[in-house]
Amino acid sequence: QVQLVESGGGLVQTGGSLKLSCAASESTFNIKHLGWYRQAPGKQRELVAAISSDVTPNYADSVKGRFTISRDNAKNTVYLQMNSLKPEDTAVYYCNAGGFQVGERYRYFELWGQGALVTVSS
Numbered sequence: 001q002v003q004l005v006e007s008g009g010g011l012v013q014t015g016g017s018l019k020l021s022c023a024a025s026e027s028t029f030n031i032k033h034l035g036w037y038r039q040a041p042g043k044q045r046e047l048v049a050a051i052s053s054d055v056t057p058n059y060a061d062s063v064k065g066r067f068t069i070s071r072d073n074a075k076n077t078v079y080l081q082m083n084s085l086k087p088e089d090t091a092v093y094y095c096n097a098g099g100f101q102v103g104e105r106y107r108y109f110e111l112w113g114q115g116a117l118v119t120v121s122s
Contacts, residue, residue: 006021006094007020015085017084020036022095031076034052035047036050038092040090049063066084068083087121089118096110
């Protein structure tokens with residue numbers, strides 16, 4: 001029954017900043033892959049940023065230089081700092097977790113957050 005709980009969405013003006021958080025309801029495991037996706041109305045869901053335990057963060061070209069993904073492994077939490085926001089950033093943002101390590105056991109499955117609406121006004 002572990003779940004991902006998102007917070008931090010809201011309404012901001014163009015050029016503003018917002019920080020999203022996504023925390024797993026349990027911390028007895030280690031999460032291999034963490035990421036953020038977004039889906040704008042009428043558009044496909046797209047990868048915004050991803051961070052894994054063994055590779056450097058990866059960002060969509062549209063957000064490079066403006067967004068920063070980070071993680072706190074002790075809290076099983078992933079963050080997305082969004083700066084210089086544009087109206088085209090308006091979307092529902094979903095966090096994603098994949099690959100769970102509990103002791104010496106590893107299982108790959110994915111969890112999704114409930115979504116956080118980010119609206120950037122002109």
